[in-house]
Amino acid sequence: MKTWLLALQQQLSRQIHENKLPHALLFSGVDGAGQEEIAHWLINVLLCQDLTQDLPQNRKQETEENLRKVSQVSEETTNAQPFIFQPCGYCKTCKLFANGSYPDHLTIVNDKNTIGVDAIRKLSQFFEKTAHIGIAKTALVNHADTMTVSAANALLKTLEEPTSQSFIMLTTHSSDVLLPTIISRCQKFEIRPPVGKKLLAEYKKQGNDAFVNLSHLSELTDEATAVAFTAFRDKVKDYLCAHQHRAEILTLLVERHDGFRWLEKILVNLMRNQWGWPTAGHENQQASVINKQQLWQVYNLVQAANIKLKTLVQVNRQFLSEKLLADISLVVEQKKQ
Numbered sequence: 492m493k494t495w496l497l498a499l500q501q502q503l504s505r506q507i508h509e510n511k512l513p514h515a516l517l518f519s520g521v522d523g524a525g526q527e528e529i530a531h532w533l534i535n536v537l538l539c540q541d542l543t544q545d546l547p548q549n550r551k552q553e554t555e556e557n558l559r560k561v562s563q564v565s566e567e568t569t570n571a572q573p574f575i576f577q578p579c580g581y582c583k584t585c586k587l588f589a590n591g592s593y594p595d596h597l598t599i600v601n602d603k604n605t606i607g608v609d610a611i612r613k614l615s616q617f618f619e620k621t622a623h624i625g626i627a628k629t630a631l632v633n634h635a636d637t638m639t640v641s642a643a644n645a646l647l648k649t650l651e652e653p654t655s656q657s658f659i660m661l662t663t664h665s666s667d668v669l670l671p672t673i674i675s676r677c678q679k680f681e682i683r684p685p686v687g688k689k690l691l692a693e694y695k696k697q698g699n700d701a702f703v704n705l706s707h708l709s710e711l712t713d714e715a716t717a718v719a720f721t722a723f724r725d726k727v728k729d730y731l732c733a734h735q736h737r738a739e740i741l742t743l744l745v746e747r748h749d750g751f752r753w754l755e756k757i758l759v760n761l762m763r764n765q766w767g768w769p770t771a772g773h774e775n776q777q778a779s780v781i782n783k784q785q786l787w788q789v790y791n792l793v794q795a796a797n798i799k800l801k802t803l804v805q806v807n808r809q810f811l812s813e814k815l816l817a818d819i820s821l822v823v824e825q826k827k828q
């Protein structure tokens with residue numbers, strides 16, 4: 492678990508202990524901040540039927556110690572004693588949850604970058620039935636910002652009429668896109684990881700990148716994402732210089748939700764390089780084939796597309812991506828005429 496999530500784990504553990512966990516929770520933060528990680532942990536804690544038994548030895552002692560403290564000491568002392576609940580990982584429910592087949596939990600995934608009304612209706616029906624195994628029922632809606640308007644309205648109804656012992660977790664990287672009526676019915680947790688040197692230190696990364704910030708978290712924290720980003724960056728350079736890889740870039744922009752942000756980041760680094768500013772490194776000389784003015788124009792196109800993507804509801808991502816690449820091609824082609 493990421494170190495900056497520990498305080499939140501303590502807070503949520505306390506809320507569970509005091510029976511004050513709300514029916515709906517919204518975890519938001521930039522990609523890689525850990526919102527899905529914390530939601531997953533919380534659901535597992537709620538479902539685990541054996542928080543104190545069948546634990547690995549070190550964790551068993553730790554949790555038993557915590558529970559002993561919680562149950563035996565006075566309320567006053569309990570308040571001062573931070574603790575974190577951990578699922579056992581060995582009970583039947585933990586095992587079923589780990590392999591994705593626990594019947595009293597439902598995860599809603601976004602298909603083709605949106606969550607439609609059918610998925611949310613499925614969620615409502617799921618909560619109407621009583622639990623199969625335990626008492627609690629849980630649902631997780633990842634990328635809740637990608638819900639269509641009708642899906643969001645359907646969810647609103649479920650949030651307004653909670654069934655007992657039901658918990659809905661929403662995660663998002665841009666809560667400003669969510670309907671305010673949804674937000675107001677959830678307890679909202681904004682996850683704010685460290686930035687700059689502290690962030691690099693967290694991952695024991697070398698380097699002196701003064702520009703490293705929260706938007707780079709997913710590339711920093713996940714090796715596969717870092718590899719995908721590097722591959723994408725190289726393709727974008729080839730596209731700008733030699734008009735190659737159009738189809739692959741288009742696919743990535745359409746299918747990867749951070750594709751547009753990546754493109755903007757790549758262009759910023761190319762411009763820094765061209766203007767002789769310090770960069771995150773690795774930007775080679777290829778971009779100098781394009782002049783400063785062209786790169787600036789391309790950057791502005793990407794930035795405008797990014798703003799459209801963030802502000803327009805249900806924007807046609809495919810069309811936006813195709814138009815952007817066509818516009819970039821026009822700018823890049825200018826030099827040849």
Ligand SMILES: [Zn+2]
Pocket residue numbers: 538539540541542578579580581582583584585586
């Ligand atoms: Zn368990």
